Amino acid sequence: MDSHRRLAGQQRHVSHEDFNGEHSRLIAALAFIAPAKTLKHSGATLWAHLLGTYEILRAWGAPRDVCLAGALHSIYSTQYFPSPIASEDKRGDIARAVGRRAEGLAHAFCVLDRQGIRDAAMPSAWGSGSVRVARHSAPGRVRMAPSTVRVLRLIDLANEVDQRQRLSDGPGASMAELVRAFREIGFKPVALPPQALTTSTSAETALLRNYAQGLTASKERAPWLFEQCVAAVPCCAEPRLLLASAHLDAGQPGAAYTDASTALGHLRGWAAAWDTRVPLLAWEFLALQLMEAARRGERRQPPIAGQIKARLRRDLARRPKPGRSSVGAMQGTHGSN
Numbered sequence: 601m602d603s604h605r606r607l608a609g610q611q612r613h614v615s616h617e618d619f620n621g622e623h624s625r626l627i628a629a630l631a632f633i634a635p636a637k638t639l640k641h642s643g644a645t646l647w648a649h650l651l652g653t654y655e656i657l658r659a660w661g662a663p664r665d666v667c668l669a670g671a672l673h674s675i676y677s678t679q680y681f682p683s684p685i686a687s688e689d690k691r692g693d694i695a696r697a698v699g700r701r702a703e704g705l706a707h708a709f710c711v712l713d714r715q716g717i718r719d720a721a722m723p724s725a726w727g728s729g730s731v732r733v734a735r736h737s738a739p740g741r742v743r744m745a746p747s748t749v750r751v752l753r754l755i756d757l758a759n760e761v762d763q764r765q766r767l768s769d770g771p772g773a774s775m776a777e778l779v780r781a782f783r784e785i786g787f788k789p790v791a792l793p794p795q796a797l798t799t800s801t802s803a804e805t806a807l808l809r810n811y812a813q814g815l816t817a818s819k820e821r822a823p824w825l826f827e828q829c830v831a832a833v834p835c836c837a838e839p840r841l842l843l844a845s846a847h848l849d850a851g852q853p854g855a856a857y858t859d860a861s862t863a864l865g866h867l868r869g870w871a872a873a874w875d876t877r878v879p880l881l882a883w884e885f886l887a888l889q890l891m892e893a894a895r896r897g898e899r900r901q902p903p904i905a906g907q908i909k910a911r912l913r914r915d916l917a918r919r920p921k922p923g924r925s926s927v928g929a930m931q932g933t934h935g936s937n
Contacts, residue, residue, distance in 0.1 A: 622664055625664075625668060625697070625698045625699060625702070626668065626671070628697035628698050629668050629671045629672055629697075629698045629702075630651075630671070632672065632675060632685070632686055632690075632694055632697070632698075633646075633647065633650050633671065633672060633675060633685055634647070635685050636649075636650055636674075636685050639683055639685075641681065641937065642762075642763040642766050642767055643766035643767060644766055646674060646681070646683075646685075646937075649674075649759075649762055649763065649937070650670075650671050650672070650673065650674065651671065652762035652765070653670040653671065653673060653755070653758045653759050653762050654667055654668070654670045654671035655871060656670070656758040656761055656762055656871040656872065657670040657754070657755065657758045659789070659791065659868060659869070659870075659871035660754075660758070660787075660789040660790065660791075660871060661789060661790030661791065662754060662758075664702075665699055665701040665702040665705065666702075666705065666751055666754065666755065668698050668699065668702035668706075669701075669702045669703075669705035669706045669709065669751075669755055670755050670758055670759070672694070672698065672702065672703070672706035673706055673709045673710070673755055673759060673937070674710065674937045675694070675706055675710065676688055676706075676707060676710040676711070677710060678709070678710050678714075678736075678937045679713065679714060679736035679737065680714070680937050681937030688707075691703060691707065705748075705751060705752065705755065708742070708744070708748070708752060709752055709755055709756070711735050711736065711737070711738070711742075712733045712734070712735060712736065712742060712752070713733065713734045713735065713736040714736070714756065716733040716734045716736075717733060717749060717752045717753055717756060718753060718756065720732075720733050720746075720749045721746075721749050721750050721752070721753035721784060721785055722784060723784060729746075730743050730744065730745055730746070731743070731744060731745075731746055731749055732744075733749065750785040750786065750787070753781070753784075753785050754785060754787055757778065757781055757782075759937065761778065761871075761872045762872070764872070764876060765872055765873060765876050765879070765880065766876075768876045769876075769877070769919075770875065770876065770877050770915065770919075771808060771811065771838075771874050771875045771876070771877075772808070773801055773804050773805070773808075774874065775799050775804055775833065775835075775836060775870075775874055776799050776800055776801040776803070776804045777801075779796065779797050779798075779799045782797060783797055789869050789870070789871075790869075791865065791868060791869035792835060792866070792869035792870065793835065795834060795835060796835040796866075796869070799833050799835065799836075803832045803833050804832070804833055806828070806832040807829050807832045807833045807836060807839070810825045810826070810828040810829045810832070810839075811825075811826075811829050811838070811839050811875075812916065813825050814826045814829065814839065814842065815842075815909070815912050815913055815916055816913060816916060819846075819849075822842070822846060823843060823846040823847075823850075826839045826840070826842050826843035826846065827843060829843075830843060830859075835866050835869075835870075836866070836874050837863035837864070837866040837867045837870070837874065837883065837887075838863075838873070838874055838875045838878075838883060840859045840860075840862060840863040840866070841859070841860060841863045841883065841886055841887055841890065842909070843859050844856045844857075844858075844859035844860040844863065844887075844890045844894075845886075845890060845901060845905045845909075847859060848890060848893055848894060848898070848899060848901065849899060849901060850899075851899050853893075853894040853895075853897050853898075854894070856890055856893070856894040857890075857891055857894035857895065860886075860887045860888075860890035860891045860894065861887070861891055863883075863887050864884060864887035864888065864891070867880065867883055867884050867887065868884070875912070877911065877912060877915055878908050878911060878912070882904065882908060883908075885904055886902070886904050886905060886908055889902035889904055889905070890902065890905070
């Protein structure tokens, strides 16, 4: 890890001047991408996707310029999304408004070959001290520092994670693949505990098995299965929330509050749902409702709990096998950018 300098900067005091500058740069970035509101993308609009990418990077603790680059990452079109929002002759205006580094990263993300970015971000590609990445629609390669390629790969990951929230049909090995990519570029989301980066494919496989069984198990057996989920992958929020719901039903408000509040922190740390059959905001609302019920010492389940469980059980009855949902599955998907 010493050779992988962390992409996220150290936490520091943010002055009023810093806040105003960041606010102005974000407003400028949103103005430049406003035409994206009319473009369809990954089950929503390109505008929604660009904002989603920005929000994920910000929640992960990426540097400010990287977050802004995430909001602009398709502004000049990409190899997968050929509809530009702005022409490249506007680069100077955009750089002056949002910052030269943010614009430069966004431009590189637009013009470079995506698989080339992924390959160059691997530690094995850093031997010479710099890397060359091919353009996707023009001859030649661009030389850049490994640290810059790692930043572009981080934007790529946020881009994929946001799309998965709409294009995926359920949980899969997505967390383990994302964790492996984080380790390769030396990055850790600031709001997640270190153990989040230990999630393995085998652990997530056990999680998937117990999670599917827990959704259809009896009231007596389901809590044990969700406990196995938490033991396998402690930083996965959804089974912990269903366990919190079971604790509340059993008259254990302390355990319910602890698991619900922990799960809420994990949801916000990943900035994405693992089980995308239910939107992230619905999972967060369930966490808040379970915490409030536990504060009041209630055993009655909040209505959102029953709604989520019914939605997941209907899906299992219709399609018993877990869905395709890996981060890698987003690579090359039609509409990916």
